[in-house]
Structure formats: C-alpha cells, structure tokens
Amino acid sequence: MSEWHVTPDYIVNNWTDELLDLMMAKLVERKQREVQAMQSASEGRSSGENMVSEDMFFKEARNLIKVVRK
Numbered sequence: 001m002s003e004w005h006v007t008p009d010y011i012v013n014n015w016t017d018e019l020l021d022l023m024m025a026k027l028v029e030r031k032q033r034e035v036q037a038m039q040s041a042s043e044g045r046s047s048g049e050n051m052v053s054e055d056m057f058f059k060e061a062r063n064l065i066k067v068v069r070k
Contacts (some may be wrong), residue, residue, distance in 0.1 A: 003027055004023065
C-alpha cells in the first residue's frame with residue numbers, strides 16, 4: 001500500500017479485483033527490474049565498470065556538500 005500511497009481501506013472500498021491484480025502484477029515486474037538492475041550494477045563494480053575515481057568523485061561532490069562550522 002505504501003507503494004501506491006493509499007490506505008488499505010481505500011483499496012478495499014475503491015479498487016476492483018481486476019485493478020488490484022493489475023497493480024500487483026506491475027509491482028512484481030518493477031521489483032524484478034530493480035533486482036536485475038542491482039545485480040548488473042554489482043557485476044559491473046566487480047569488473048571495474050561504472051566506477052568513478054576518487055579524485056573525480058570529490059571534485060564533483062565538492063559543490064554538493066556544505067560544511068557548517070559551529
């Protein structure tokens with residue numbers, strides 16, 4: 001339910017069985033794509049692909065981090 005930002009009560013009162021089936025099927029598809037993306041990303045990391053050098057990372061991140069001194 002948090003996936004769709006609705007309450008269980010709303011689903012019971014307003015969704016048809018067909019809509020619930022469709023939403024669940026699409027949710028399963030999306031979760032499978034997420035798992036595949038994570039697996040391919042981890043495979044890329046082990047072979048050195050999709051990696052950024054430390055120098056490049058800190059150069060790009062320098063403008064994104066704000067240091068507040070107290």
